[in-house]
Amino acid sequence: MWRDALLMAGKDLRIEFRSKVTLNQILPFAFVTLIVFAFALDTSPGTLQKVAPGLFWLAVLFSSIFSVDRAVAIETNDNAGDGLAVYGVDSGGIFLGKVTSVFVQLFLLEAVLLVGVVILYGPAIDGWPLVLLSAFFATVGISAAGVMYSQLASGSRAKQTLLPLLLIPVTSPVLLAATKSWQDAFSSTASLGDPWLRLLIVFSVVYLALGAVFYGSILEA
Amino acid sequence: MWRDALLMAGKDLRIEFRSKVTLNQILPFAFVTLIVFAFALDTSPGTLQKVAPGLFWLAVLFSSIFSVDRAVAIETNDNAGDGLAVYGVDSGGIFLGKVTSVFVQLFLLEAVLLVGVVILYGPAIDGWPLVLLSAFFATVGISAAGVMYSQLASGSRAKQTLLPLLLIPVTSPVLLAATKSWQDAFSSTASLGDPWLRLLIVFSVVYLALGAVFYGSILEA
Amino acid sequence: MQSLVSFKKVIVVSGNFPILTGLDFETGPGEVVLVKGRNGAGKTSFLRAVAGLLRITKGSALVLGVDLISNPADARHRVGLLGHETFLYEDLTAKENVTFVLKATRSNISKVDAALSAVGLTGRLSDLRVSSMSAGQRKKVALAALLAREPELWLLDEPHAALDSWTREVLDTAINSSVANGATVLLVSHEPLHGSLMPTRVVELAGGKVITDTRDIKPVVAEKVPL
């Protein structure tokens, strides 16, 4: 399983490196999202600063849709997924590999996006360790849930529209918890014992476990 | 050209009627978007009501991405677009047909979504004529720009991610103007002479004209 | 002889690759030209260029009297292309697809049923969505649309692939009868031809150009393996 996970992650990252989709397209898209949010919500000046964490995670969530969509599309093009089945690649390995590749891309994206948020919305950040840890686990959770649901939604020819419908509700707890925990981190109440961080850890572990267990059955069905 | 436009619109709407993508997937997606916005922004209770028009149009804009993406994907699957070229279908007709089909779907979506917004966020609506006219022209603008940019972005295997990057900035004026004009309509200052409505009309006419002129060259290139 | 397709030193460069490298080819009406060549020789690209779907970088190209350099789109609707791709809409049924093609080409839509039953798509199959069809059935739908359209120039890119022997016969007969009515056929095939379809001329491509052009073909009918 671990071998297969490495093989898959390596392949997916290589394809991303070739096509540079995350860098050239998803990242600018995330920025555009930040800007249009500000457009649509420009009420009182303080508002944006207050909701900055929420908008950040919304932008990440929307970007993640495209990211996982692509991760799964790689296998549905020319039915490569059937190929993997015939080659006997372990389904847990496929899942972990894809999650790793998506995680790496999203985490880098978040790093750049955070700089943007700080400049654009100007929140003050206090608790860096909390910010980083929350981001880490939130991203694991989003990637794991994303890859799993994207696979669920594949098969349907109208996948691009089905995926967000499935994915957004199940990741909204992650969105909420990450937002809350960043709000704590941005205020002076930051501490690593933050209950929202604990929730994020639970979520990421649960989705990883769910994926490792059920991904095989989703592929087989 | 008009004959071809009718033929294309009929075919696309029939395909939509068969696959029910807008009904079963894009519409729920729009609702989910409304709900997560509420999630991410749950600050003071009054805020949501105030930003309701902005959130509505954000949800429409994100939904429109999926809608136009699908409208163009219909022709790129199995290279049906090459087929149209060989059959000698007029490119202006293809453009107008696709815009019509996307318009019909989005407009119906908006009608349902508006009910949702009223129920969820509870704004009071005064100027119905302004609401309807703004929605009409905003939707024409979004559909026309969307179909054109979706065609521009096609060909790239990573089209799903490039499209929002291109489309959101060019439609953000529509987003802004529609939001403002609805804000006016929701307050008691509603009048059909609203400057934002005029902006929307200009935008929709400009994008329709641009599309009719350039769509052919994009297809031919 | 009036020239239907006339390619002179046609060069097509796409993505910095010379797909066609100075191709010369000429044909008049009523010919059945078999286009041969190794994989990657440029056969598909040649047909697509004739259909006006591939931009010609240099050279002169006339198809059905239309200059492809200045008006790449003007000859297209008189050309019928059946290729690796079938140009079908997955969510529409066989009948709807054929009807759409006929409407788009402003042809007479009364021929739909006849064309579908000519290729054996009757009953359940004519109202089955293309997405649930087998490889050969899809090809038949595309073939039915082509038969109903009756184009002047047929561009067939490995048309026999995926078709069963019964449908192959149908295709060959249709080609023969349209040629008898003055149509011209460019046919790409890797299979040793046999049966009723005999080309009047064989053109071989390699490296993006015509390397051999044989006109006198002995009408040797191949013996079928009795399987």
Next chain:
Amino acid sequence: MQSLVSFKKVIVVSGNFPILTGLDFETGPGEVVLVKGRNGAGKTSFLRAVAGLLRITKGSALVLGVDLISNPADARHRVGLLGHETFLYEDLTAKENVTFVLKATRSNISKVDAALSAVGLTGRLSDLRVSSMSAGQRKKVALAALLAREPELWLLDEPHAALDSWTREVLDTAINSSVANGATVLLVSHEPLHGSLMPTRVVELAGGKVITDTRDIKPVVAEKVPL
């Protein structure tokens, strides 16, 4: 004789359509079975069922000693499938694709270059992304991966389609030599076979079941049309 594939009254229903309708089939090692039948007879579905990619609704199915009903996944990696789809990654090159397949099947990756040059993908072509390849070149990449893997059971769904005659010979020779080494081949083809590849048995499908099964085939080598 040990049985490699054993299908008994296999029924496959998909989307409320009975694709296989009680198919009986049995084969042992070293056979080359030609699977014939009209378009839509269920040939592709049969091969996919053998590969464990299609869920069997009813009946009993054993492949390489594995029961497909209880463990559909366990025989797959010993099976090689070459079908209408090639299972390739468009953004990777020919070499990268084959290497990936070999790593995924835990085979020896030293055979990559040999396999690629066996099908004629050398030089520029071995480092070309699959997305810029012609139909036949893609098929060759898939074929190279199959050759390098040396599976025990070959499932070939119209493998000759899109291949030029030179590559057809390569494929036929490869099949013959692997059969000599004990592999078994199920081959779907609409083309009259000719040349070096001769099936030991011909099975005909219709309506989702086997209707004829012929074992004694006269080794008549077809005469090629001299084109």
Next chain:
Amino acid sequence: MESKRYKWTRRAIGIVSLLLVAATVIFGLWITPPDVVQGQLVRLIYVHPPVAWVAYLAYGITSIASTLYLWKRTRNMKWDLLAASSAEVGVIFTALTLVTGSIWGRPAWGVWWTWDARLTTTALLFVLYLGYLALRRVPATSHQRAVRSAIAGLIAFVDVPIVHQSVVWWRTLHQGATVLNPSLSPKIHGEMAMTLLLGFISFTFVYAWMLMHRYQIAGFEQKILDIELDQILEERLHEPGMESMQVELSPDVEQIDRHSKV
């Protein structure tokens, strides 16, 4: 493209821009006085508006070149390369506008960023042209890429007048039109106006120098592609299967005329 004259012009422009920028720095930092209201901060005015204007200029050139490509009679790959080069430099200058504006905004307004109309439209301008550059990276034939990006570039340019007029159309925090106002009478005077003018000229030279560099690199890239094309052509004309060739290859026929290659 790499003629001697081109090279020397480029170098001369490079040297002039260096001198001009040095002069702007000297004037901006030492000769001009601090402002009554803004103090030393006002010195950013010699950088910030000029880089913004140069970004407009760059996008203007992109639009003109795009139009020239789209118009069949002037169609030439060179226009596409020029449009792309200018857009790239324009994106850099837009980024500089955003950065210098932010640096200025921090002490002047107390925030790095605010959702003021000018700032927002400038940010949009930035992403519009990022989108343009992303579109250029989509795999396509050179003609396809040229047509598609020319259309996108022309539409994106619509934002430039909007950015400029934003301070008029919306009530904003950002400075109104001080220099380029409708009556064309600058509201600043003397040494400051001179230095601002100097800043504008020097950044225009910097732009010209960068553009020439970028355009030349684009030319080199094209040349490399052409050399590759020659090699591939050579290979293609000796592909297996060529043995049965009936006529000899005449080499002169096989030369593809690059400059008509669109």
